[in-house]
Amino acid sequence: MRFEGTLDIAAPRDRVWSFLTDPTQVTTCAPDVQSLDVSDPHHFKVVVRAGVGPIKGTFSMNVQFLELERPKHAAVLARGQAPGSAVQMVSNMDLSEFDDTHTVMEWSSEVTVSGMIQQVGARLMQGAADKITQQLFACIKTKLEASVPI
Amino acid sequence: MAVETAPATTTGTRRMKVHVTVNGQAHEVEVETRTLLVHFLRENLGMTGTHIGCDTTNCGACTVLLNGRPVKSCTVFAVQADGMSVATVEGLEKDGKLDPVQEGFHEEHGLQCGFCTPGMMITAAALLAANPDPSELQIRQAISGNLCRCTGYVNIVKSIQYAARKTRETAGGKAPDGG
Amino acid sequence: MIPASFDYAVARDVGHAIQLLGTSGGEGKVLAGGQSLIPLMKFRLAQPALLIDINRVAGLSAIKENGDLRIGALVRENDLEANPIVRQRYPILVETAAVIADPLVRNLATIGGNLAHADPANDHPATMLAVRASVVAQGPKGERMIPIDELFVDTFTTSLAPDEILTQIRIPKPAPRSGGTYLKLERKVGDFAIAGVAVMIVLDASGKVASAGIGLTNAGPTAIRAGRAEDVLTDQMPDDKTIAEAASRAAAAAEPVSDLRGPAAYKKDVFRVLTRRAIVKAIARAKGGA
Amino acid sequence: MAVEIGGIGQSVKRKEDARFIRGRGNYVDDVKLPGMLYLDIARSPYAHARIKSIDTSKALAIPGVLAVITGKDLVPLKLEWMPTLMSDRQMVLPTDTVLYQAQEVAAVVATERYIAADGVAAIEVDYEPLPVVVDPIKALQPGATLVREDREQKDNHIWHWEVGDKAGTDKAFKDAEVVVKQDIYIPRIHVSSIETCGMVASFDKINGKLTVWMTTQAPHAIRTVIALVAGHLGLSEERIRVISPDIGGGFGGKVPVYPGYVLAIGASVLTGHPVKWIEDRSENIQADSFARDYHITAELAAKKDGTMQALRVKTVADHGAFDAAANPSKYPAGLFHIITGSYPFAKSFVEVDGAYTNKPPGGIAYRCSFRVTEAAFTIERLVDVLALEIKKDPAELRMQNFIPPTAFPYTSSLGWEYDSGDYGRALKLAMDKIGYAELRKEQAAKRAKGELMGIGISSFTEIVGAGPSKHFDILGIKMFDSCEIRVHPTGKAMVRLGVKSQGQGHETTFAQIVAEELGLPVGDIAVEEGDTDTAPYGLGTYASRSTPVAGGATAIAARKIREKAKLIAAHLLEASPDDIEWKDYKFQVKGVPAKSKTMQEVAFAAYTNHPQGMEAGLEAVDYYDPPNLTFPFGSYICVVDIDRGTGEVKVRRFVAVDDCGTIINPMIVEGQIHGGLTMGLAPALYEQINYDDDGNIQGGNFMDYLLPTAMETPNWETAKTTTPSPHHPIGAKGVGESATVGAPAAIANAVVDALAHLGVRHIDIPITPWKVQKILKEKGVAE
Known part of the structure; x- marks a missing residue:
């Protein structure tokens, strides 16, 4: 499943870049974070709860920055599992400076779900994955545009 | 991931004593609240006539009467049957006479x-x-x-x-x- | 398949259930018929911390006609199907209940659960859209009515607040010269619908369509109303061409996804076919036929 | 007299029903032993992935979880791999790489079932996904993702197998007046017996004896396999007891050895406690032996008048990640070369290539004798394609071509010697019963009105009853079967067999054979199966082999007893054995009916008054090695109606005429046919297991894998002809699978027939509403 979008973020590009590439900041936009464990600047582990309605899973995600071209481009691989299920999300973010205070972020995410959730929830997954992905990026915009970092 | 053992809440209970009449005989057993009725019958009461054939409420092998109505006992918690009557295959024959x-x-x-x-x-x-x-x-x-x-x-x-x-x-x- | 552990509480009454929901911090889940929830719990896809059993709450299992039809949320599908009032005057409800899952599931499954679960594959939502029902929601601040069009927000998501419980469904009394039906195409008994269409038609004295209600099952993230199809029919003589046009509009409104129950394009076309058939049948009923 | 005996040909009510209708069956999940532990299995969400690490700490921290077993734990025990029945090997647990979704990855042993499930949920595996190949045709292309890195051969090709006269067949095709060709895909399906698989393993550390209760159709073969897999750990065959209790349906799915069995045994040996492992339905569908998955290209050469001349078939067989089909060793494509069916092809050639993919292993288990359904479906479909090509009625074309009754025993161009048959008689009976000519008229009238109905025929020939042992073995074990009969002094008998009923009614039918041969009432004969400590060695019940093979053993063992009994009778009657005849279920002095002895009288004498010099007792064992296979056949006719709006296919009528030779119990045979027909309907219209490009299973539980209910199943109409097998001791052929083999083609032919006037020649099964509706749209006839 591929999702993409373009965000106009009212924040300077450097600030957007540091937010996106800082595990402690960017994970504040992940759904329902249970724990975060940063092993090195390029790798971290985050446990999140995500789902739709009563279908909710705890996903233990290993996240890795695959590409970092400061301050223009980042690619992130997040791979994790819930019981009997696995999820993988490869996200690409391209930042361009609209002006000093505005950044345009083009993002895309390729989400693969395998196992139980895929089998039992296939008919619901497209919608759920879309929603979770949209929320993630919408949250990034909101946080960056807040006058004080939330 | 971690086992999703939800945090204990102050309002509910994890174990409960259930009173169920099965084929006319009263039983009182303490079970985990997540115990499925079919497991209650098979494991707690040793009544293995009721079978399990699937995990998605499709096959009906576990059908029992709950207060007189046929239901799939794999999709009922034993605690829900508290105070109710259950009839299983073992109770069909009455006084040595087949139903x-x-x-x-x-x-x-x-x-x-x-x-x-x-x-x-x-x-x-x-x-x-x-x-x-x-x-x-x-x-x-x-x-x-x-x-x-x-x-x-x-x-x-x-x-x-x-x-x-x-x-x-x-x-x-x-x-x-x-x- | 074994569910994860949970805390269990039996609600004494609606107020108690609401209170339990409110204190569960969003981790509580109401257990009614359980026929959708328990399978999800067995797969551990749903792992509520607290299960609030409302099956022992009195007063939620009645069916009364009192100006409108009032169906308690805990009414089991088989009881709905067998109810004399419903059988006599609301065949669309009988037809809907009769094709939900299978007869054993229907002995426990409740109409309130069917709606509150907000699964687009459930059958009652489309019917309730067609008959323009409302639901009664009860929360800490009392009762409120939610028109059916405002209930379904997204898949598994309703406009009920986290501490509200759906307690009753209200269906307008059928007008004179009205008829409704629910048609569902399923691959086998117990399967989810490939497509389902609920149609409610009221004719005026001249035979024109005074009002039309059309709801679609499994046509998107929620059950949907085929509003433009309704518009096509309204105030028109329902001739073949008009009905065909309405059916096409219904198909156009449907946004099914491709899955094991067929490719999206096929399903869209089935919405057209079923809508046409359902309109014809509903009109026949409105005219006094079976 | 015959009524009392309950011998061959009578609808004796089943003896086994008494316990089943009271809920007193004893299935493996009903077995409960003191101190029993529970095993549950963690499975891979990925179809192909490297296991980077497995973290079992959280699982082990759960109170009640006693152990977590991973592949690495099995290495020192040399148990991480096990042999398959097809001379391949299969992982018990992976040490490095998983090869299909739902593959076993780790096992949790706990004090309770629920805790074991919690343990499974708590295991954390770090996977690195690898590229996936699910299409066997792509898998065979150069550069395809390699499924089996452990093999020396570095591609996905398992084997090539061919039979027939290639050059002669090619020439016949070159010279033919008419050639039809059809690509046919027979998709992956799953038996889904309502009971899943499971085991209770109980290892007694003191005497080193392992007792297992398990859902196996072949307990003796399993005992041998356990000894071969775990002999190095001290589990020698005399210390292994396999008990196959009541089985809730098998249909072939309970023949193979699954990793869960090995794990349960291993866990019991390690802990010294009994260990129970019971699959969930999802696990059963997703990881246990599948069936079919054959990609077939079939061609038929004929004269313009319809005379069939040659058959050429090329097939790619998807065997999943391990070649674990339970085929006879010499036949990697099973008995697929029965594909010439009921027709006398002068030349034919068949070739099959097996391929590995990232899908679960297996290959034959669906109520079908080793790839016979694939063969019957293909030829019966192809005959209809020819009928359309030359514009001939499909019934007429079949009648014109059938191997004539006078030609039997008939040797096919692919080497089988058909024992007996009268195909025309069966088809004619089916046509009469359904009213074929009237239906054709109705169809013409409906077509004129734009309505769609179709009539489909399938005149299949089956091949069942493996051995003979000179050609048939599994893992080197010859495919004979066995029966031991002990007649007790009071004239009651105990019959033990090497086969194992899973619903076929063996306790009744085998007692009927003995009753017939020995003149003892069927109620006095107890049949016992499934305990390797007591039953004689046999290969088990699958591929419709119980009646053809064990039935032969039973009749012959009984006849051995009768021979001895005759000597005792002569002694009691003070006559020469040559003057004694077996008549009306009694030994009589020839010509003196008043001088007779019953078998009961003889039995008593066998222990109390046997002739001097004769051994006491009245017992016999027979290991029956059939001289040939048996070839049941039948003609099925199906009528369907098609909804032009939704594409739904409704089976309106279905007449099945079966000929399985001598019938032991007509009631049971009819029941077998009803069930087989429903399992023929299922893949024709409903069931399929598909995989997406990532190797995710689609149809992995009963929500998505659509078993027909009573509402989808028509009211089957049956009839029979009887053409005994000339080489079988009682003339029986076996019938358990015929209907499943024969029905899909009749249904598919009916649907194609309904659309044939629009130019339709073929639709792959399952024939879903959307496949039909797509055609209706293309042809401009959709509602």
């Missing part, structure tokens, strides 16, 4: 491997209690929540028709009452 449904399944070759049979018979008994003279279509509709892989259903339909005839012929043929 007409049991007789019908034997006479009309309504079973082969026998695994779906208890659930199928319970559903049939409930149907006949509600409708002593069902049409073939009504029988097929009534058992459409019970899967059989051996018989092709034709003889199951005949078995239930046999039981219906038999019940009508036998004055005072007693319907299963769930307890």
Whole structure:
């Protein structure tokens, strides 16, 4: 499943870049974070709860920055599992400076779900994955545009 | 991931004593609240006549009467049955006399491997209690929540028709009452 | 398949259930018929911390006609199907209940659960859209009515607040010269719908369509109303061409996804076919036919 | 007299029903032993992935979880791999790489079932996904993702197998007046017996004896396999007892050895406690032996008048990640070369290539004798394609071509010697019963009105009853079967067999054979199966082999007893054995009916008054090695109606005429046919297991894998002809699978027939509403 979008973020590009590439900041936009464990600047582990309605899973995600071209481009691989299920999300973010205070972020995410959730929830997954992905990026915009970092 | 053992809340309980009357006999057993009724019957009470054939509420092998209605006991928690009556295949035979449904399944070759049979018979008994003279279509509709892989259903339909005839012929043929 | 552990509480009454929901911090889940929830729990896809059993709450299992039809949320599908009032005057409800899952599931499954679960594959939502029902929601601040069009927000998501419980469904009394039906195409008994269409038609004295209600099952993230199809019919003589046009509009409104129950394009077309058939049948009923 | 005996040909009510209708069956999940532990299995969400690490700490921290077993734990025990029945090997647990979704990855042993499930949920595996190949045709292309890195051969090709006269067949095709060709895909399906698989393993550390209760159709073969797999750990065959209790349906799915069995045994040996492992339905569908998955290209050469001349078939067989089909060793494509069916092809050639993919292993388990359904479906479909090509009625074309009854025993161009048959008689009976000519008229009238109905025929020939042992073995074990009969002094008999009923009614039918041969009432004969400590060695029940093979053993063992009994009778009657005849279920002095002895009288004498010099007792064992296979056949006719709006296919009528030779119990045979027909309907219209490009299973539980209910199943109509097998001791052929083999083609042919006037020649099964509706749209006839 591929999702993409373009965000106009009212924040300077450097600030957007540091937010996106800082595990402690960017994970504040992940759904329902249970724990975060940063092993090195390029790798971290985050446990999140995500789902739709009563279908909710705890996903233990290993996240890795695959590409970092400061301050223009980042690619992130997040791979994790819930019981009997696995999820993988490869996200690409391209930042361009609209002006000093505005950044345009083009993002895309390729989400693969395998196992139980895929089998039992296939008919619901497209919608759920879309929603979770949209929320993630919408949250990034909101946080960056807040006058004080939330 | 971690086992999702939800945090204990102050308002609920993880274990509970349930009182259930099964085939007329009262039982009181403390169980985990997540115990499924079918496991309660099979594991806690040792009544293994009720079978498990799937995990998605499709096959009906676990059908029992809960307060007189046929339900899939894999999709009911034992705690929900607290204070209720349950009837299982073990209770169909009364005082050494087979229920007409049991007789019908034997006479009309309504079973082969026998695994779906208890659930199928319970559903049939409930149907006949509600409708002593069902049409073939009504029988097929009534058992459409019970899967059989051996018989092709034709003889199951005949078995239930046999039981219906038999019940009508036998004055005072007693319907299963769930307890 | 074994569910994860949970805390269990039996609600004494609606107020108690609401209170339990409120204190569960969003981790509580109401257990009614359980026929959708328990399978999800067995797969551990749903792992509520607290299960609030409302099955022992009195007063939620009645069916009354009192100006409108009032159906308690805990009414089991088989009881709905068998109810004399419903059988006599609301065949669309009988037809809907009769094709939900299978007869054993229907002995426990409740109409309130069917709606509150907000699964687009459930059958009652489309019917309730067609008959323009409302639901009664009860929360800490009391009762409120939610028109059916405002209930379904997204898949598994309703406009009920986290501490609100759906307690009753209200269906307008059928107008004179009205008829409705629910048609569902499923691959086998117990399967989810490939497509389902609920149609409610009211004719005026001249035979024109005074009002039309059309709801679609499994046509998107929620059950949907085929509003433009309704518009096509309204105030028109329902001739073949108009009905065909309405059916096409219904198909156009449907946004099914491709899955094991067929490719999206096929399903869209089935919405057209079923809508046409359902309109014809509903009109026949409105005219006094079966 | 015959009524009392309950011998061959009578619809004796089943003896086994008594316990089943009371809920007193004893299935493996009903077995409960003191101190029993529970095993549950963690499975891979990925179809192909490297296991980077497995973290079991959280699982082990759960109170009640006693152990977590991973592949690495099995290495020192040399148990991480096990042999398959097809001379391949299969992982018990992976040490490095998983090869299909739902593959076993780790096992949790706990004090309770629920805790074991919690343990499974707590295991954390770090996977690195690898590229996936699910299409066997792509898998065979150069550069395809390699499924089996452990093999020396570095591609996905398992084997090539061919039979027939290639050059002669090619020439016949070159010279033919008419050639039809059809690509046919027979998709992956799953038996889904309502009982899943499971085991209770109980290892007694003191005497080193392992007792297992398990859902196996072949307990003796399993005992041998356990000894071969775990012999190095001290589990020698005399210390292994396999008990196959009541089985809730098998259909072939309970023949193979699954990793769960090995794990349960291993866990019991390690802990010294009994260990129970019971699959969930999802696990059963997703990881246990599948069936079919054959990609077939079939061609038929004929004369313009329809005379069939040659058959050429090329097939790619998807065997998943391990070649674990339970085929006879010499036949990697099973008995697929029965594909010439009921027709006398002068030349034919068949070739099959097996391929590995990232899908679960297996290959034959669906109520079918080793790839016979694939063969019957293909030829019966192809005959209809020819009928359309030359514009001939499909019934007429079949009648014209059938191997004539006078030609039997008939040797096919692919080497089988058909024992007996009268195909025309069966088809004619089916046509009469369904009213074929009237239906054709109705169809013409409906077509004129734009309505769609179709009539489909399938005149299949089956091949069942493996051995003979000179050709048939599994893992080197010859495919004979066995029966032991002990007649007790009071004239009651105990019959033990090497086969194992899973619903076929063996306790009744085998007693009927003995009753017939020995003149003892069927009620006095107890049949026992499935306990390797007591039953004689046999290969088990699958591929419709119980009656053809064990039935032969039973009749011959009984006849051995009768021979001895005759000597005792002569002794009691003070006559020469040559003057004694077996008549009306009694030994009589020839011509003096008043001087007779019953078998009961003889039995008593066998222990109390046997002739001097004769051994006491009245027992016999027979290991029956059939001289040939048996060839049941039948003609099925199906009528369907098609909804022009939704594409739904409704089976309106279905007449099945079967000929399985001598019938032991007509009631049971009819029941077998009903069930087989429903399992023929299922893949024709409903069931399929598909995989997406990532190797995710689609149809992995009963929500998505659509078993027909009583509402989808028509009211089957049956009839029979009887053409005994000339080489079988009682003339029986076996019938358990015929209907499943024969029905899909009749249904598919009916649907194609309904659309044939629009130019339709073929639709792959399952024939879903959307496949039909797509055609209706293309042809402009959709509602």
